[in-house]
Amino acid sequence: EVQLVESGGGLVQPGGSLRLSCAAFGFSFSSYAMSWVRQAPGKGLEWVSSISGSGGRTDYADSVKGRFTISRDNSKNTLYLQMNSLRAEDTAVYYCAKDGLYYYGMDVWGQGTTVTVSS
């Protein structure tokens, strides 16, 4: 079964750091671009970052550029999001998502992990 499982969320103080992980199962992980998408409480979806299958290309939303780093370990079938200098406005549910191979769309999503930035 194709599945994504996020972990690493929690409560962190403003200015702190957190690393999210997303374990992938049931597909050839290295063949697919992957993304992080977040959703603040009661708000819509916000794309955060994406990474190519090889890891050679990364893209970031302006709101997180310079603070967040996306990476992947294809030997471990795992996607990461290192979040530094966290702000209250980073509070959200963070989803990892898998891109389609021959089309543009995020066709598999994890269940999400919650990040709360508060003192």
Add this chain to the structure above:
Amino acid sequence: EIVLTQSPGTLSLSPGERATLSCRASQSFSSSYLAWYQQKPGQAPRLLIYGASSRATGIPDRFSGSVGGSGTDFTLTISRLEPEDFAVYYCQHYGSSRTFGQGTKVEIK
């Protein structure tokens, strides 16, 4: 950066009715780069449509997507609303920034 504006913000309809959701882009782009998602409360989003008009795997044919002539107007149509279709719908542009629209909530009238 392309901005996607969805309308209406909320659509109040009854089961069996037709729903028409709009997504307007700030500049034109290839329809290959437009996707639609459905999200229900407490759940992750689900891909409905990619390439503006192709249904994702397992999506019923009451869901359809189309493009306006200008290349900036995209529409998601649900031909006959089923109880499970009441949810929030998002469009997305698949550029280097994979921007989402702000969403349209389809609620029961």
